[in-house]
Amino acid sequence: MRDLRVAVIGAGPAGIYASDILTKQHEGARVDLFDRLPAPYGLVRYGVAPDHPRIKEIIKALRRVLSGDRIRFIGNVDYGTDLDLEQLQEHYDAVIFSTGASSDRPLNIPGIDLDGSFGAADFVSWYDGHPDVPREWPLTARKVAVLGAGNVALDVARMLAKPADEQLTTEIPQNVYDGLKANQATEVHVFARRGPAQLKFSPMEFRELSHSPSIDVIVHEEGFEIDEAGQAAINASKSTKLVVNTLLKYLENEPSGAPHQIHLHLCEAPVEILGEDGRVVGLRTEHQEFNGDATTHGTGEFRDWDVQAVYRAVGYYSSPLRDLPFDDAAGVVPNEAGRVTDVSGEAMPATYVTGWIKRGPVGLIGHTKSDASETIACLLEDLDSLPTPSGGDPDALLRHLLDSGVEITLWDHWERLDAHEIALGESAGRERVKVVSREDMIAAGRAYAEDLAS
Template sequence: MTKLRLAIVGAGPAGIYAADILLKAERKFDVSIDLFDHLPAPYGLVRYGVAPDHPRIKGIITALRDVLDRGDIRIFGNVRFGQDLTLDDLKQHYNAVIFATGAIKDADLDIPGIDAAGSFGAADFVSWYDGHPDFPREWPLDAASVAVIGNGNVALDVARVLAKHAEDLLVTEIPANVQAGLEASQVTDVHVFGRRGPAQVKFTPLELRELGELRDVDMVVYDEDFDYDEASRTAVASNKQVMVIDRVLQSWRQRPGVNNAGGEASRRLHLHFWAKPVEVKTDDSGRVAALVYERTRPDGQGGVIGTGELREVPIQQLYRAVGYFGSPLPGVPFDKKHGVIPNHEGQVLHKDSNERVPGVYATGWIKRGPVGLIGHTKSDAMETISHLINDQASWWQPTDPSPEAIPALLAERGVAWTDLDGWHRLDEHEVALGAPHERARIKVVDRDEMVRVSRGE
């Protein structure tokens, strides 16, 4: 019987789901799958892209762990594609490769002053508070008033972590250095800005509701933002999710002191709708000093237009959460405009000719762009796997498809890779670190330490 030797680059949900779907699919050949990731631990953005106080994420990790723990997928962590292992290497040892590398960089926001000192991409901040090993251990939290630009779940995650008291995160797996950094935070006011109205936001009701439950944090909304047009009223009446979001926001309007922020909490979280950022002003030292935004209004077709009215909010720090953007991979076609690998339903295409690249596939955010939730990732993977199965005639013909070839190659190159047993060791180690403090775990941040623990050294 023919055997498919498959490499998957990226051990987040997209890569793991693709492996699982292929192993369960109807096919007329055997399958052997090796999963590669540049990080020593698996799970990608589920481990390093979601705020630590989201308990529902544990359910996703449990599902991913169940797939890996079956033992029919090999993992090679701490392996950098393009450096430790190249596309030519994969062609010599596999029949095909699926790239599931996601998108971890921030999309740009092209307004004057956006590159000032004190202006950050939200993805970098998320990587810091999630203990990503390739990001700095310290983060400047010396600003009293902070702006977050965006109306998606990442913007709310960032705003919530900034506004939340550090001790309330102790029940999570937050790393020790992050806990210390948040403990010293000077933040008193967090302002979240979105171009559209309350009925057009991109975050989910659960995310929004969590904001209103923060201890010692007043929610501040503004009555002028709730003068709904007919399209907004229709959205509230016809869409259950929008209806729930509206209900939550309307309940905050009833709280005492909302419009003048006259609550008694030590911190405030302001939601500004119909607010299009147009400029970041700086002080004499080049640091963020204020955000200038233009009031917008509905255009009657689901979008917004500017009113010409400019407003200014004093801030000392800014985070843009306007989306993620994919990164190019050595030797793999890349669409710089959209931040994805060019593809047709997961079959990778040459950038210029739009012809298929045999043996090369994509799934997840690097395939479709950084939109959608876990459910989209599964349907994405099914589409890609369907083509992979049907493309058997164009698979690569490797010179050495033996399972032993990859460990030997990595060892020869001095790569200290981690495997599934290593992840179990690291997992148990993190849980043990948290136990004395009655915490679920304390995440190890240093890459070398992650590798040492994983390899039992």
């Protein structure tokens, strides 16, 4: 097969898996893996709660891939600003987009824009030390609502309820610790539209919700309904059964009097965020009943909840990409098995997608791997028809970026930053302390090498 130069845009798990599969299946393939952040790993670094280090174990596998000599990490390059599709296609045989989904899916209910109404993705980015979000977060509400029935809702609820000092074993930076230390929340209310069998929590993460001695988990009986479709789902899925069993244990437990509480309300759909003087003062929900097929309908029975902040965790949403079509309703780039399709439904030459930008923000790591395999299979099927790039050496593109003032970070820069964060952690008795600002990340990736040499 002909030698192959491929650009992958997005250095999270989807992009890394695609790069790994391609280089394993094509001996002449080389990949340049671009990311808009100075560090790799995407949502594994910036979307996983800091008190779930086991999930971050995946970084070890991703690191092994990026250490390969035929995959080159190129960070701090923003597609759409520093690069466009035409430039990439001048220098590469094909381009794969794996930019994921990092924004909040919209929730169109009255009051959603009030002060005190937040997207969960923004909050996650804050407590994970993302360089592009503010360093402070308003945590003055004593009673908080979290809307959603997935793991992100659990993470948000737990981070709001858990005392800051219990996070000192994690990698949180100082600004996040300071913010959590000032947190006023004592009650966190999680609202799910449907019943026990439709919760999307991971069993282990749901069990761990009560592991803090400072938190009581309280499940309310109202809405604890399992219809025939729900029972069938429980019978068909071990994961669903484990979640429901944990739910029953929480339901039976007597509160211990812990200073913080997480309340779980089932079959309650948010219909309005209540405001006064532009700020959140409550949440209105409508009680739901099952239709017999796992769907629900509103009963006309409304309830107002006394909360001062609302976090919506109703799903992630991808951002449109320059030069590519975008399906606003689905939040994906239109494609057929990973081949990007234009407005007429025809495949765009040498242009592919994988991961959440391809299929939407659903599925776990296993889905991401199979998704990447499908996309790479299509690319290799198209190999003979891929146009030969006119720009020749991809290093010319990197020189252009450097000449344009883009502060590129490469793999050795990341390794220095990585070592620097680990060193910060050692001085605090932790495995790592994350560096937050983009400027500090870039500087640490360069200066730490000088520290080692001195």
